[in-house]
Amino acid sequence: MIVVVKSGTALPEINRICEEVSGTWGITPEIVPGKHKVIIGLIGDTANLDPFRIQEISPSIEQVLKIEKTYKRASREYRHGQAGEVVVRTPNELVHFGEHHPVVLIAGPCAVESEAAIVATAKRIKAAGAKFLRGGAYKPRTSPYSFQGHGESALEMLAIARQESGLGIITEVMDTADVSRIAQVADILQVGARNMQNFALLKKVGAQDKPVMLKRGPSATIDEWLMAAEYILAGGNPNVILCERGIRSFDRQYTRNMLDLSAVPVLRSLTHLPITIDPSHGTGKSELVPMMAKGAIAVGADALMIEVHPNPAKALSDGPQSLTPEQFEQLTTELAAIGQTLNRWPKQTAVLV
Template sequence: MIIVIKPGTSPQEIDRINQELSRPNLKTETSLGKHKVVIGLVGDTNELNPEQIQAISPCVENVLQIKQPFKRASLEFRHGEYSEVVVSTPNSEVAFGKNAPLVNVAGPCSVESEQMILDTAFQLKAAGAQFLRGGAYKPRTSPYDFQGHAELALEWLATARQETGLGIITEVMDAAELNAIAEVADVIQVGARNMQNFSLLKKVGAKGKPVLLKRGMSATIQEWLMAAEYILAAGNPNVILCERGIRTFDKQYTRNTFDISVIPVLRELTHLPIMLDPSHATGKSQYVASMALAAIAAGTDSLMIEVHPNPAKALSDGPQSLTPEQFYLLMEEMKVMAMAVGRSWKSASESMFCNLSHYQQYAAIA
């Protein structure tokens, strides 16, 4: 249930209304939007009478029941207003959201060495990315595949963050690693395999850092949003949803099926920001550019692109990785597409390299 407060209501009156609504089996959450103040009631609201709540204060504009099972994640919870997740990086604050500039995240599947991640980070910044993604702990189908450099990789990511000013996104696999990851990461990623690890979701939510929640490879949209609800219910409002492809019957030509239709569906269901990952979705580098452009046209808030300095020698996910030069060219195309659909664009380093020749000169040195 949500209580919409009239514009101009004093903070003191909002506090008084919260106190009036207080019940042992209910939790009140106040959401301060750009145009509305909304108080959410989470818990057993079946016995509450909307007319009695309306009578609590003349400043109550409306009382509405939330029909969706995902209460906090529901668009109704914010009375139709989309939220922004603002992440503080070393150089600036970056907002993820429907009304914010497109956010670009890029990097290798795994952090393979300090020099590799530093060189890649500088190249990605030169191309305009705002966040570096890289796995320190890697979930792999086979126990014999490369599992990541763990704590050492976190140190290398911290160095890349300090040297480039890029924000860091890296995945948590186990609650035992959470504190170490939270020291380095600006956004903590929960991967597709852990989307329904509810114990981990609760702990990540309680940590307070922004969370990137990837859709499970066989998860329905409702299951995905209910997973987000676990993080939100733990007290963390800063959740970004990431579509990374779902498993269907055709595995011959693409790694997964890229569900771009999820963008308009989520816009009707949730206020949370949306990211799309065409690299994991397609599994093949030659399809990444067209799917990235399609995602922008469909209205994504952010993109995650896998980039490796030498994909043929990558320790994981080489076939789906772009080279830094390919990523630079894709970013130029993405900027044009964003402008075509009216999406604002903000580069991490608009003036660091102004043309391809400068970029190639840097890449040769690196």
């Protein structure tokens, strides 16, 4: 349930409304500042609450609405239909994820392999327009014999790359025990597809303040995905970014997964959370990444995560789906043409023709 407060209502009156709701019904109020209005989310057992009784608390209350969806904080209704955004502080700037902001580019290798390679890659992708470097320190792999990442030493390499390039860092967390350590290096914590419903992990990242990118599970419905996001939001962390990375399909001969671009407009109608598309995992083939990346911008994605490796043929993981730095640079010029047409591209980026 949400309470919409009239524009211009003073903060003391908003606080009084919250106190009365809490004292009378034992409901937890949560103030959500909007662009034009303030919304008070009512958290708890609101099923039997009478909206008219709440309306009587104050003449400053414009409307009281019930949220019918099982995911409350993640729903678009929770912000009264307004778009949300996640603001991330990187070494050099604040980066905004959201539908009213330029598309954010995230790039880098699947796994951190060496300091020289990750630093060089970071500098190349930044020059091409990326705002974040992605790289796995801990890697969940289907086979126990596959490369699992360098762990602690890879985090140190990411920290060096962050310092050398000025890019923000996004890396995956797999275990609740690693959250604090990874949060010291990462600007965004990634919860991977295999851990989308690892509820202990979701609660843990929800209890810390770094933004979280939540990847969709390979067989997850959109409602299940949003309920997983709800765990993080309910833990107190409002900064959640969704990432579509392909879902399991019956035909795996030609693509690794089926990249669900239709999820973008569907999610836009359901949630205020920003949406990222990962065409690298979504297709599994580098030659398919550019077209799907362009399609992602066309359907309204807020960010792209693209795997880039200096030598994909020798990559320790996911080489076949990785672009070279040169290919990534070429792709960004093509993406800029679409992004600028839709007013979703940084103003300073030039389109090469």
